[in-house]
Amino acid sequence: MARITRREFVRSSALAAAGTMLAPCLAGAQAKDVPLAAIVALTGTNAAWGQRTWNAFQQGCDMVNEQGGIKSLGGAKLKPMVLDTESRPEVAGSQTxxxxxxxAVAITGTNQSAATIVATQIAEREAVPFVCATDVDPLITSRGFKFTFRTSPIVESYARDLLAYVKDLGASTGKPARKLAILSENSIVGQSSVEATRRVAKELGYDLVEADTYDASKTQNFASYISKYKGAGVEILIGHNKPSDAVLITRTMKELNYNPMAYGGILGGHVSTEYVNALDKDADHVLCTTSWSGDADIPGLKDLAKKYQDRYKEHMDSTSAGGFTAFAVLWDSLERAGSTDRKRLRDAIAATSLKTGEKMYMQLRGAKFLATGENSLAGGLVFTIRSKEWVTVAPKEYAKATAAWPKPKWGA
Amino acid sequence: MSARLALGLAALAAAAAAPLVAGQHLLTAFIVALHAAYMALAWNVAAGYAGQFSLGHSLFYGIGAYASTMLYLKLGLTPWAGMFAGAVLAGLVGVALALGVYRYNVRGIFFALVTLGAAEVAKGLADNWDWIKGPVGILLTMKNAPGEFFFLRREPYYYVALAMVVAMILISLRLERSRLGQYFLAVREDEAAAEASGVDTHRAKTVAIGLSAALTAFAGSFYAQFYLYISPDTVLVFEPQLTMMLGTMVGGAGTALGPVLGSVLFSGLGEALRNLPFENTRQVVIGSKLVYAILLIVILIYLPGGLITLGRRSRRA
Known part of the structure; x- marks a missing residue:
C-alpha cells in the first residue's frame, strides 16, 4: 500500500479545509430556490379537483424553471410542494x-371552501400570502384578512351570469320564462348558491317557486324533487351539484319527461368531464357556468392546454385552469417583488394587474385585487353543452354560439 | 411516592415543557393528539366502562361546539362558560336519549344503531336550521382575547388541551374506584347478573350516557375555539366518533390510560406518515394511508384488549 507523507497529508488537508470553507460561499452566490405550496385534496371526496390543481401548479413551476426561473431573483428556481388536505378542514389547517x-413563501389551495376557511386563518396568522383560484364561498374574503386573495368570482356572480343570460334569451325570442327553481347539494357552496339565487331572482324579476337543498352523501333518488317541479310548472331549473348528482338529476328529468325551458348548473358537476361522458347526447343544451373555457380566445391557451394534455394525458379543465391562474399571480408577483420576503410578496400580489392569457393567467377577465382580497375583474362564462363539448354562449365578447331556446324536449 | 405516580408526574412535566422545544406546527400536532385523547376518554366512560357502545357521540360533540359558539355570538357569553352550558345541554340530551332507549330495552347493536340514527337526525336538523346558518356554518373571529378563549398562538390551546386530558384521566381513575364505576363495570360484564345483585342497571346506563355526553361536549367547544369554524359537515359527521373509537379500541377500552395511548399513537402515526421525507404525491399519500390501516388491523387482531395490555403481558412474562 502506498504510504502518504506528512507533507502530502498537510497539503491535502489544507485543500480540503479550504474547499469546505469556500463551498457555502460559492453556493450562496447561486440564487436560492423559492418554495411554493399547493395545499389541495389528493385523497377524499375532493381528490379529483385537488389533483388537477396540483398538476397545473406543478407544470407552471416547471415551465418557469425551464425558462430560467425568476429573473428578478437572479434566476431562482421555483420549488413546488404539495400537501394533502385529505378533504378535511382540520388537516388543511395543519398542512398549512x-x-x-x-x-413556503406563498400558498395556493384548496378547492374546498370549508378547508380554505381554516387554511387561510393559519396563513393570515403566519403572514403568508394565500391565493385561491376556485373557491367561491363569500365567507373566505369576509374576514378582513390581509394575506388572502381570490381570483375567481363568488358564487352569486355565477348565478347572475346564468340567469341574466336566460332572461336575455327569453326577451330576444319573445318567449320569456319566469318560474324558477333551484336544487343544490347542502354543502357550504350549495347553500350559498341557494341564497345567491334568491337575491339574483329578485333582482332580475324571476319568481322563485322552489329552493331545495339535499344531502349529497345520502340522496340517490331525485324523482320527488323533479315531480314537484314538473307539477309546479317550473320553467327554469338550476343548481350546484356534484357530478354524480348532476347526472342523476338529468336522467330523472328525462325519465319523468320533465322539459323546462332552461336547465343549468352553477359551477360543480355540469362542467365536469364525468357529466358529459355519462350522459352523452342527454347532456346537450344544458347550460353551465365557470370562469374558464377551452374554446375562449385566450392568448397562449392552446399551447398550454396541449402541454398539459401531453404531460397528464387528460384535458385541461376549469380546475386545472384555476391552478395555472393561482400560479400566474404568484409568478408575476415574485417577479415584481424581486424578493421572497412574504410581506413584500403580499404587497406585490395586492398590486397585481394581470390580463387573461398573461403569464399563464387563464381565468377571465384578468386580475386586480380589492382591499378585501377579492378580484375586481373576476367574471364568469355561460356555456351550452353540444356533443360533449362546452360552447361559450355568454358574455358576448367570448360567445361562440347561442343556446337553443327553449331547451329542446327529450327525444326531440 | 409510588413508581407509577412518579412516572405520571414525569410524563406531565415533559408534556408541560413540550411548547418550549416544539414549533407551532409540531404543537398543533400535539394539540390534535390531546384533543383526540380527550374525546376517546369521554366516549370511554360510556363504551369502555359501562359497555354502552354508542355510535352517536358526534351529536354531543356537535352540541358542545354549537352551544358555546351560539351563546358567545348571540349573548356575548364567554366560551369558557359557554362550554359548561354546552356540557349541561349535551348531558340532558344524552339522558333524554338514554331514557327513551332503555325504556324500550334497546341493547347491544340496536343501541349502537339508535344512537347513530340520533346523530344523523341532528345533522339533518342542523343542515336545515337557519338560526345556526345551516350547512354554510359559523365563523368565529381570529383574535387574541384570552378572556373569551381566543388565542393567536398555539401554546395556550396546548395547555388547555393538556389540562382537559389530565382532568379526564383523573375523572376516569376516580370513576374506577367509585361505587358508580363499579356499577358501570357490573353492567358491562353481565347486565342480568348486575340486576340480580341489586344494581339499578337502567339508572347506571343512563348516568353513563349522560356523563359521557356532557364530557364529550367540552371537546366540541374546544374544536370551535381552535378551528374558528364549525358546520354540520365538520362537527356533526361520523369523523369525531371514529376518532373516539379508534383511540379507545387501539389503546384499551375501560382503562384510564388506554385511550390516551391509542389516540397519541394514531395521531402521531398519521402525522409521521404525512411527513415522509420524499415527494408527497398521491401514490405516497395513498400508500401511507394503507400502512395506517394495516397497522390498525394488526393491533386489533393481536392486541384485542388494546395497547395497554402490552404492559400487563410483559409483567406476566
Whole structure:
C-alpha cells in the first residue's frame, strides 16, 4: 500500500479545509430556490379537483424553471410542494402550518371552501400570502384578512351570469320564462348558491317557486324533487351539484319527461368531464357556468392546454385552469417583488394587474385585487353543452354560439 | 411516592415543557393528539366502562361546539362558560336519549344503531336550521382575547388541551374506584347478573350516557375555539366518533390510560406518515394511508384488549 507523507497529508488537508470553507460561499452566490405550496385534496371526496390543481401548479413551476426561473431573483428556481388536505378542514389547517414550516413563501389551495376557511386563518396568522383560484364561498374574503386573495368570482356572480343570460334569451325570442327553481347539494357552496339565487331572482324579476337543498352523501333518488317541479310548472331549473348528482338529476328529468325551458348548473358537476361522458347526447343544451373555457380566445391557451394534455394525458379543465391562474399571480408577483420576503410578496400580489392569457393567467377577465382580497375583474362564462363539448354562449365578447331556446324536449 | 405516580408526574412535566422545544406546527400536532385523547376518554366512560357502545357521540360533540359558539355570538357569553352550558345541554340530551332507549330495552347493536340514527337526525336538523346558518356554518373571529378563549398562538390551546386530558384521566381513575364505576363495570360484564345483585342497571346506563355526553361536549367547544369554524359537515359527521373509537379500541377500552395511548399513537402515526421525507404525491399519500390501516388491523387482531395490555403481558412474562 502506498504510504502518504506528512507533507502530502498537510497539503491535502489544507485543500480540503479550504474547499469546505469556500463551498457555502460559492453556493450562496447561486440564487436560492423559492418554495411554493399547493395545499389541495389528493385523497377524499375532493381528490379529483385537488389533483388537477396540483398538476397545473406543478407544470407552471416547471415551465418557469425551464425558462430560467425568476429573473428578478437572479434566476431562482421555483420549488413546488404539495400537501394533502385529505378533504378535511382540520388537516388543511395543519398542512398549512407544515407548508409554512417548510419555508413556503406563498400558498395556493384548496378547492374546498370549508378547508380554505381554516387554511387561510393559519396563513393570515403566519403572514403568508394565500391565493385561491376556485373557491367561491363569500365567507373566505369576509374576514378582513390581509394575506388572502381570490381570483375567481363568488358564487352569486355565477348565478347572475346564468340567469341574466336566460332572461336575455327569453326577451330576444319573445318567449320569456319566469318560474324558477333551484336544487343544490347542502354543502357550504350549495347553500350559498341557494341564497345567491334568491337575491339574483329578485333582482332580475324571476319568481322563485322552489329552493331545495339535499344531502349529497345520502340522496340517490331525485324523482320527488323533479315531480314537484314538473307539477309546479317550473320553467327554469338550476343548481350546484356534484357530478354524480348532476347526472342523476338529468336522467330523472328525462325519465319523468320533465322539459323546462332552461336547465343549468352553477359551477360543480355540469362542467365536469364525468357529466358529459355519462350522459352523452342527454347532456346537450344544458347550460353551465365557470370562469374558464377551452374554446375562449385566450392568448397562449392552446399551447398550454396541449402541454398539459401531453404531460397528464387528460384535458385541461376549469380546475386545472384555476391552478395555472393561482400560479400566474404568484409568478408575476415574485417577479415584481424581486424578493421572497412574504410581506413584500403580499404587497406585490395586492398590486397585481394581470390580463387573461398573461403569464399563464387563464381565468377571465384578468386580475386586480380589492382591499378585501377579492378580484375586481373576476367574471364568469355561460356555456351550452353540444356533443360533449362546452360552447361559450355568454358574455358576448367570448360567445361562440347561442343556446337553443327553449331547451329542446327529450327525444326531440 | 409510588413508581407509577412518579412516572405520571414525569410524563406531565415533559408534556408541560413540550411548547418550549416544539414549533407551532409540531404543537398543533400535539394539540390534535390531546384533543383526540380527550374525546376517546369521554366516549370511554360510556363504551369502555359501562359497555354502552354508542355510535352517536358526534351529536354531543356537535352540541358542545354549537352551544358555546351560539351563546358567545348571540349573548356575548364567554366560551369558557359557554362550554359548561354546552356540557349541561349535551348531558340532558344524552339522558333524554338514554331514557327513551332503555325504556324500550334497546341493547347491544340496536343501541349502537339508535344512537347513530340520533346523530344523523341532528345533522339533518342542523343542515336545515337557519338560526345556526345551516350547512354554510359559523365563523368565529381570529383574535387574541384570552378572556373569551381566543388565542393567536398555539401554546395556550396546548395547555388547555393538556389540562382537559389530565382532568379526564383523573375523572376516569376516580370513576374506577367509585361505587358508580363499579356499577358501570357490573353492567358491562353481565347486565342480568348486575340486576340480580341489586344494581339499578337502567339508572347506571343512563348516568353513563349522560356523563359521557356532557364530557364529550367540552371537546366540541374546544374544536370551535381552535378551528374558528364549525358546520354540520365538520362537527356533526361520523369523523369525531371514529376518532373516539379508534383511540379507545387501539389503546384499551375501560382503562384510564388506554385511550390516551391509542389516540397519541394514531395521531402521531398519521402525522409521521404525512411527513415522509420524499415527494408527497398521491401514490405516497395513498400508500401511507394503507400502512395506517394495516397497522390498525394488526393491533386489533393481536392486541384485542388494546395497547395497554402490552404492559400487563410483559409483567406476566
Amino acid at each position: 402550518e407544515r407548508a409554512v414550516q417548510r419555508g
